[in-house]
Amino acid sequence: MGLNDPSHLVVGQLNKPHGTKGEFFVWPLTDHPESALAPGVVLSLGGEADDAPNPDMPPLRVMSIRPHQKGFLVHFGGVEDLSQALLLKGLYLYRAFEDIEPLAEGEVFYHQLLQMTVFTTDDTEVGRVTEVFEMGPTDLLEVQGENGVIMVPYRPEIVVEVDLEKARIVIAPPDGLLDLQQLGKARGS
Numbered sequence: 001m002g003l004n005d006p007s008h009l010v011v012g013q014l015n016k017p018h019g020t021k022g023e024f025f026v027w028p029l030t031d032h033p034e035s036a037l038a039p040g041v042v043l044s045l046g047g048e049a050d051d052a053p054n055p056d057m058p059p060l061r062v063m064s065i066r067p068h069q070k071g072f073l074v075h076f077g078g079v080e081d082l083s084q085a086l087l088l089k090g091l092y093l094y095r096a097f098e099d100i101e102p103l104a105e106g107e108v109f110y111h112q113l114l115q116m117t118v119f120t121t122d123d124t125e126v127g128r129v130t131e132v133f134e135m136g137p138t139d140l141l142e143v144q145g146e147n148g149v150i151m152v153p154y155r156p157e158i159v160v161e162v163d164l165e166k167a168r169i170v171i172a173p174p175d176g177l178l179d180l181q182q183l184g185k186a187r188g189s
Contacts, residue, residue: 008044008053008094009109011036017085018073024085026074026093036095037065037074044094053094060093108162110134118143118152118169121160126150126178129169141169150177 011030018025030036037043041062044053053059060076067073079085110132118126118141127145132154139154152158152171161170 008096009100009111010046010092011043011095012072012093014088014091014093015071016089017082018068020082021075022079022081022085023073023075024079024088025068026072028071029092033072036100037062037072037093039064041095041099044096045088045091046094047091050092057091060088108164110139112164113141113162113169116162116167116169118145118171120178121170121172126152126171126173152177 009030012026012028012033015025015027017023026037028037035041039062042059043062044059045057046053058078060079062074063077064075065072079088113129113132116129118129120126125145127143127150129141130144130149131142133140133142133151141152141154141159143150143152152173158171158173158177159169160172161168163169
């Protein structure tokens with residue numbers, strides 16, 4: 001684990017109970033739901049305002065999972081009826097970071113991008129990453145610089161290099177992208 005790695009990552013949300021036997025429709029919030037939500041995996045719970053699992057909530061063990069629409073139907077051990085399931089509606093599922101599978105070459109966890117410094121290909125500093133928005137199909141990096149905030153699409157043709165060791169991101173901004181930062185400053189001043 002790296003110095004800034006969290007103890008847990010969110011891997012899904014208990015969207016709503018499905019049927020009367022305790023099964024849940026789960027929105028996956030991971031690129032690897034097939035392993036993060038696999039039978040036997042133990043997940044911790046947290047609420048919307050939590051940034052880590054709530055120690056007062058008991059963990060859940062995945063008993064079964066099957067694809068359903070754009071998510072999964074998951075049955076957890078100990079949740080056997082609708083009344084029990086309703087108590088958990090809306091909670092987030094956390095998996096211990098140490099149990100998350102290693103990333104493929106070139107992949108990064110979004111939390112690793114936070115506070116990295118962004119430069120253009122000609123080595124001009126743009127600012128620091130203050131937030132990552134998962135917008136699907138294109139996620140966005142919020143970059144705060146001297147001239148305001150810009151949203152940088154996290155696409156391979158724009159984000160050309162991510163160097164975790166140097167905490168540095170290099171972008172090839174399309175025409176006009178950095179002009180939006182100037183516009184943001186003018187409106188905010």
